[in-house]
Each structure stands twice: as C-alpha cells, then as structure tokens.
Amino acid sequence: MTSLCNRLSSFFLAGLVMVLGAYSHAAAQALPVCSWPFESTGQGITNVATPDMNATYWIMPFDTKSWAAMVIKGQYPKARFFNFDTYTATGAAVDSVVDKDLAPDPGSTNPFATTADSKPQSYTVMISGNATGSANSVRVGASRLAFVVYRVYAPNLGLDRTGGVGLPTVSLVAQSGEVRTLRPCPFASAETGLTNLILLLRANRFLEAANFLQQIFLNTDQTNMVFCNPSQPGPGPVAFAPATLGANFFPNPQTTYLETPGICFQQGKVLVVRGKALVFPNSYLTGSVLQPAFDTQIQARYWSMCNNDRVIPYPVVACLADFETVLDENQFYTYVISGDQAPPSWLPPGVNWLPWGETDIPKNLIFRIILPVSSALEGADYTPKAAFCDTAVVMQQGWQSCFAPGGVM
Template identity: 35%
Template sequence: MHSVVALFVRLGCVLALISGVVGVAAPASAGPPDSVLCAWRFMSNDTVLNVAFPDANSTYWLMPYALGPGDSIELSGTYPAARYFSLNTYGTDLNTVDTLRDNQIAPDPGSGNPYVDASAAALPTDQQRWHARLVNGPADHSRNEIQAVASGQSTPIGFVIVRVYVPTDPASLGGGVPLPDVRLTLAGNQVPAQPCEQPFNPATYTGPVADAAKAVFDQGIAAAASGAFPGNAPEATFGNPASTAGLFPNGDNKYVGTRISYQPGRLVVVRAKAPTFPDTRAGQSPTEPTQVRYWSMCQNDLRTPYPVVACAADFQTALDADGYYTYVLAAPADLPANLPSTVTTIPWGSTDVDKVLFLRNMTPSAAFYPNSVQASQDSGTDPAVTMGPYYPRAAYCSTETFAAGGAAACLGA
C-alpha cells in the first residue's frame, strides 16, 4: 500500500489514511495483499464527488491500482442498457492512457454485444457478457486489452474508470447491471476484489479519509483546470481548451468551451445546429447511424473542485423546425418570462462564481467528423471555422433585449 501514498505525495498531499481504505493492489514485488480488496471505491456524478467537470447524465466509477511487470487485472461484466459505456485508464498525471468503449469490447463466446448488434439487447443478461484485461504494457484492443500504466511513467500506478452515459432506466445509474467483477493477477497469484458498498452511500464520502482524497484530486484538477481556461480567455466565445490533461478526460469526448461571468440583468444566449444522436431513452439503439453518439451543453463552476452545475443533453434540448437549439443561461431573477418552447434554459447556479460552458461531442461518425469538435482539435483550427452551423455562437444579452427580439437580437443574426 506504500505506493498509494507515494502517488499522493507526488500530487502534493500526504494521504497515509487512504492506503487502508482504497482498494489498490500492491506491486508484484510485495506479493498478494493480506486482505480482500474492495473494487470501485469511488463513484462520481453530479451529486456524489462532483469534481472535474462531469456530465450530469453520466456516472463514473474509479478504481486505483498498482501493477508490476507481468501483472494484470481482469474485468468481467454485462453490457449495460445505456447510451454509452467505456473503460478508460489514467496515469498519475490524471491524463488518459487508454480507452476501450462499448462497441470495441468483443462479447464472450455465446454472448452478443448490443452496441454492435441491436438485436443482442433482447438477449438474457447472461448472454450479454464480456471480459477485458488491463495489462502493464502495450495493449491489443482486438483481444479486449487495455493499457494500464502510462508509457514512461516512473511508478506503476494507474486508475481505471467505468463510465455509463444516459442509462435507459434513469433510476439505475449503472444501466441495470452490476459493476464489473475484478480479479487481479499479482506475481502469479490471483486475487479477487469484492465490490464496494452497494448501492453507493454519499455518507461514506465524508470524514477525514474522504476529505483527504478529495483534497488530493482537487489539487491536481485545479492545476489542470486553470490551464484549460486561463483568466485572459475571451468570454462568451467558444474555443478549444488549452488542454484537458489532468481532468480525467474521456478519450471518446472532445470539448469546446467558454468562460462566462455574471452581471445582474444579463444572460447568455447560445445557438447552433444540433447533431443527430440515437435517442435511447425513446427506444432507439445506440447502433443507429447518427452524427454523434452523444452531445451535451454543460455549465460548470470555474472554481475547485470544478463541479457541474447543470447540463442539457441532446435528448433534453428543444429544437426549432430547422434543427437548431437555443440555450438561455440566467439567474432566476434575470430569466425572461414566457420563453418560446424552442428555448432550453440552463440554470446559472451561484452568481458569485465564474463559469465554464462546455459543448461535448462524443464519437462522431465519419461523415460528420469534418464538422465535429474532434476535427477542430485534431487540426488545431478555430472551431468557428471547422464546425460550420454546428459551432455554438454565444453572446451576452440583456433580459429586455432577449424578451423583445429573441436570440436573433442578441446574436446579431
């Protein structure tokens, strides 16, 4: 367990207490641990451990580990009923090491993958099974392998996150299936890791251990977030973040964002064309041929621990007859009365804190890629140029101006 403390020292905080409560495997040289490990110790969403700009329509489960040469972790689970799920690994810099998403995870023999074959969603859950392995070294995705430790990293520490977006049943964060089983192979010994407390109880995230863990992540995340949208970034103008490294980024998502600040009587208006998506809450399959798998507009506090305040996901966003969305962000006192049904409101939250407004694009299709956020970032080009009508135009506007002329009056269109 000493390696866990070493990680947190590197991040700037001595966290000896956490070594006894976070299910982290010791390096192979230490041999198997003396007690049964606890898998998926941390859960994060918009209500529990709300840190690092999460999406309000997703939940994240995190497990730290330490793997020596030749060690591995086997995950086995059932495909969730959800828009999307993935396995992402991270290094000690909290940046992405590897990503294996739902439609890349081959099913077990005799099972089907509903993210590849829509008809597989009708199979019994015991015929929707998968296995994947985290390996300390290069990974072969065709064998459901994931690289667990960053290349060139001086310590064998890593984190794996299971993400589930838009579960079909909103009451089941995990998409109606248990979290993956975990089995570690350390120095040739197989060690099972039992699930942590289920369901997750927010009360377990209080006290000195939880506070220390949060402080560790806060420090790393604060440093990363301050670089993503520095104080001199233009307000109410969407652009590519300087970097999302250190913010547990999802390899399947890219973002454009803008900093915004509050003034009484002023709101923010955002308008653009909406990409098409598979509306799984309405019964569509995630295999539907659409422009993106998921998109959302999320408003976040620009202050540690950088929580999400509110999101409007694709299926929660009103569109006009031409397929355009219009968002209004305002404090309750500044919200115009009698907004049109084609306008979606996003609450401002605390008016004492500057915000960051993010547009997410997830896994664009090949045809949509040239207009996606991904294309802008891959080419280093201004998203206002590459995204065309899908670029979110934003502007500050007075309540009176919007009430009189709508989004066109605010955006000069």
Template identity: 35%
Template sequence: MSDNRSRSACARIVALVAFLCAAVTVALPPAATADTPLCAWRFMSNETVLNVAFPDVNATYWVLPYALGPGDSIELSGTYPYARYFSLNTYGTNFDTVDTLRDNQIDPDPGSSNPFTDASARTLPPVQRQWHATIVTGPADHARNEIQALPAGQSTPVGFLIIRVYVPDDAASPSGGVPLPEATMRVGGATVPRQPCEQPFDPNSYTGPVSQLAQAGFDQVIAGAASGAFPGDTPETVFVNPASSSGLFPNGDNKYLGTALTYQPGRIVVVRGKAPLFPDTRAGVPATDPDQQVRYWSLCQNDRVSPYPVVACGADFETALDESGYYTYAVAAPADLTSVADPTVTVLPWGDTTVPKKVLFLRYMLPTPAFYPQSIQASQATGADPATVMGPYYPTAVYCSATTFVAGGYEACQDEAAG
C-alpha cells in the same frame, strides 16, 4: 525538466499516492484481516457525489485506483449496460488518458452478444450480455479486450481505471440496469478478487490526514489543468478548442469546445447552433443506428473554480430544437429570466452568481465518418478554426439583456451585441 515542471510532477505523484492510500484505507472495515478482500469501484462521481473536473450530468463515473508492477494485471467480468454508451478508460499520474476501450470494441463472451454492435441484442437478458477485459501493464491488444494500464515512461506504477455509463435506459439506474464489473487483481503472484462495493465511498466520511493531503494535491492538479485548458486571454462567449484537456480525466471518445463566462445582473448568455443527429436510446433507437451523426452530445455549464463542478447540462435528448434542427440555449439566473414562452428555447441555470468565472462546454462523442468533417474532432485534429470546420454546427454565443431576449429572441440579442 524545469523546476516548475518538477514540482508539478511531484505534486501529481503525491496526490495520487495519497489518493490510492485513502482508497485502500477506507475500503477495509475496522476488523479487516488479510483475508478480507477489498471492494472494487470504491469511488463514484456524478453531479452530486464527487462532482469534480467538469463531469456530464447524464453520465456516472466509477473509479478503481491501482498499483501494478511488471506482469501484474486486472481482469474484469461485466455485463453490457442498457445505456447509450459505456467505456473503460485508464489514467496515469497526470490524470490524462492512457487508453480507452469502449462498448463496441469489447468482444462478448461465448454465448453472449454485444448490443453496441448488434442492434438485435439490445433487449437480450443480462445473462446473454456478458464480457471480459484485462488491464495490462505492457502494450494492450484491443482485439483481445486488453487495456493499457500505465503510460510509457511513467516512473510510479500508480493509475486509475474509470468506467463511464452515459444515458442509462432507466434514469434511476446509473449503472444501466446491470451490476458493475467484478475485478480480479493479479498482483505480485497473488490473486485477489474484488466484488463491486455495496456503497461507494463518501468523501465527507473520511477526514484524516491522508484525505487532506489527497484533496490538496488533487485540487492543485485539477486547478492547473483547468487554467491551462482556458488561459486568461481566452475571449468570453467565443467557443474555442481547449489548449489541453490533460489533467481533467478526459474521455478518449469525447472532444470539447468551451467558452468562459462572467455574471452580471440582468445579463444572460444565449447560445445557438445546429444540433447533430443522435440515437435517442431512451426512445428505443439503438446506439448502432447508422442514420445518426454522433453517439452523444451535450452543452454543460460549469463552475471554473475548484473542484470544477458541473452546474447543469442540456443533453441531446433534453434539448429543444426549432423546425430547422437548431437549438437555442439561454444560460441565466432565475432572478434574471423568470420564464421563457418560446418552446424551442432550453434554459440552463447560471448557478451560484458569486462564482467569478464559469465555462460552457460543448461535448461531441464519436462522430460518424460522414459527419466527422464538420465535428469538433476534425477541428482539433487539424488545428483549424472550429467555426470554419463546423459551419452551422458551430455554437455562437452572445451576452444579452434578459429583457431583449424575452422581447425578440436570439436575433434581437445578436443585434444588441452588434450594436
């Protein structure tokens, strides 16, 4: 291993150990004793809390750090959420995916049904939507609802479990109208139950040296991953496959295209492409609907500076389409684009115009077999040019003056960019 790679690995381990120590420290009340169990899902991430590493605003992420030795495990007991999607993902000390167990792979408990495989079960009460899963340190058998905890060859036993919930039926309930799973730690021969935390940890409430070390290490790892995903020579307004999503807590069920952007007063970005069909679960369409093309898609605008937060997203169900099924996004600061009369245009805010670099991500989740050949996933699997693979579904973007866009729409912007 080179000196640079060694330093990078050490930085990751330091950050993870510090992060884990912080999780254990702040989980215990001041008068805690050995009999006081830690709570599970101490960290929550969304667009307002721990907005890091390019999250999607229509998803919420809960994090359970762990340290597991040989033979240790974590047993989860949960309820299928009323939502578009949920999954369990594990990560190692490089913040890359170890394993993914998603909703339709999790067999239900006896007497329960899985609404992500059985459309008739989507309105069942919580008591009939129960499941169990186990995080194991050895090879995992998904048929037994097992998830692998640690990557092969990782020297430290530290990892993360993240549960994601996308587009809950009730927008006011990030967890999809059900409690987060209970966790039972089986570590070193001891059994330690961990109920979901009553409140997620507020990172602003902990300012000790461990927290500072964790923040510094975390920023270093995420910054390295983000710069590696889109090197400096990546052309602006051209959507490309990231060089890597390792280090950004990627979801194993998502793939992404991205493009870098910079702000100039009076200039906006216009993006156009064909929208894949999706199951609009908030409108009553089951996630299992076979007539759709992807489980979820979105276009998100993000700051390309630490901690790499999301600014805004246009999710599939929030995106206006024209009569041919095409979307048009205008990414603009309010001062540059005060209003848009065209009802087929979706406006995404630019956010802080002093941020030197932005990045747009197009996210596809779980394309169906029939749609897969035109998906981001197919482009990344083959290494082929995404514009060629995706055809009309490939997003084309141009810089454009706001006055040109208001006067003539996307076509006028194309002419302006070409001229």
C-alpha cells in the same frame, strides 16, 4: 466565505483528518482490496473538475507490481456510452477501450456494434502491462500505480446509473497465475469511499496518487479567486474554443470539448446560445445506440451543454444533454442562461433554459461531444455561437434579435 468553501460536509472533513493523521499506522495491502471503491456522480463532493451530470465514473487503483493483470467481466449497460480507461497516478490518460470495439464473450452480442439481439450480452476486459493489442486488452503505463476508470453516460429511461446491469466483477491475477476475485466495496457514500481510498493509497506509499485525489476533491483554496465586477461591461459575442480545463483529471479520450472563456453575469442581460444539433442516438427512449433520434445518420454518440463555475474546484451548475434539449424544425437548439432561480415565465417557446448560478462568480460553458464523426465538426453551424442580450429584447422581440447586433449571425 462563499458556498464553494462549504461544499464539503463535516463528515467528510472529519474523515480526511483521520486519513492524514492515521495513514502511517495503517497496514499496507496490495491494491485494489475491493472492486470500484469510489463512485463519482458529479454531485456533492464529487462536483469538481466540470463533470457532466449525465455521467458516472467508478474509479479503482491498480498496483501493477503486486498483480500481473486485472480481469473485468460485465454486461453491456443499457446506456448511451461506456468505456474502460487507464490513467497514470496523476490522472493522465494511458489507454482506452470503447463500447463499440469491445468484443463480446462467446455466445453474446455487443448491442453497441450490432442490432442482433442475444442474451446474455457479456464481455471480458483484460488490463495489464503486457496488453496483447486485442480489442479487449487495455494497457497500463510504466509506473507502478495505475487508475482504472469505468465510465457510463446517459442510462436509458428508468434505469440506474449502471444502465440496469450492476457493476462489473473484478478479478486479479497474481504473478504466480493465482486468481483472486474481489468483493464489491461496501462504502455507502462518496465521502467514505474517497476517504478510504486516500487512506489505502497513503498506507501503500502511493503518495503521488493520494495527493492527486486530495488536490482535485479537496481543493477549496480561494486565495487567487477572481470575482466578477457587476459594473464591468461584458462581451457581445462569446466564442467556443477547444477546452483548456480538465486535461489531467481522467479526461475521456473519446470526447471533444469546446468551451467559452470565463464570463461574468451582466445585470439585465441573458446569455443566448445557438447551434445546429448533431444527430444523436435515440437510446434514452428506444434502447438502441444505432437508431438516430432524427434524420438518417448518427453524427455523434452523445452531446451536452453544461454551465460551470470557472473557479476552483470547477463545479458544474447545470447540464442539458442532447435528449433533454428541445430542437426547432430545422434541428437547431437555442439555450438561454439567466440569473433566475427557475425557468422564467417569459422564456420563448422551444427555447431551453440553464441557470446562471451564483452571479458573483465567473462561469464558462462546455459543449461535450462523444465520438463525433469527423465531417460533423467541419460545419460552422455545429459550433455553438453565443451572445449576451438584453432580457427586455428577448421578452419583446425573441432570441433572434440578439445575434445580429453582436455580429454572431
């Protein structure tokens, strides 16, 4: 049995047994019963569906029949990006509001839209089936159960995953107009949060939603798993194309995904990736998403390169975000993906390294771009190019020798 099958802790499996065996005896309660019951960080059991390691997702169910609306109040996080999204019971996107479009409360300012500074920097979001069309209104679909997802990317240096402001408060508006403010969910771990969430969904007969979460987070079926053949010759050039994975697992509407096909480790070779960096904000260090890290005009809010297992449950191996990536004097990046356990001593200066991970499992690289300007994606230099190359060639001649033989550059 591979390590993929061992990702779930015994505690979590015990909790799932309790969920599956006892949900029919639990008392149904109008959902949600507390705010933000499940946090997904891309670590542990939440390392599924090719997550970005610099992102955190807080997930909450919303019973649209029991409640007329959900009101979310919070502070703009000190982070690169955030949004609120609604999804169907099976994870398909319905509606979204992105940070820069979120109107601030009276007396506040939105740091994602203006350099003007005031405190507090607060906002209010309304989620309902009767969204008014205002910037701060997010609609739900026609089905009774919706998922609300709060997503935060790349908090500023030294801050926690909430961007230093904590989680937003949540209130529910009954059909009668009565307002109920939810307490934060007390669950201390992802295992407990997911177990309780599935339990409550089943108790309320939202079986489609419960099965969806269970399939995503507990899918360790390796029946059709494809292993790599170390003797099989690999490709030369490796192309990036629009992604095919993750379309129904809470996709981010503001993100463009480019990915490679499944690729296998080649003994004695490394994968070299090269591309021109989109200009991104220098928020990680300066705190402002409006200040470019270089040049004068921001081309994308965020980008990252991640290496993932191309087998169920599609965990990420490692990521490097824009602010973690070393660029050359022409603002190009170079990544080397190798089977080493740590950055090899022969890695050329100015080259970024990502681990391959388990060498018997196919991999794929995903290049994420959040809020790109349309013109930025038209330039060929901005699409990553990749090729396998002999390790000895990189050591002796540098990465530049890897591309011409493969027809990449």
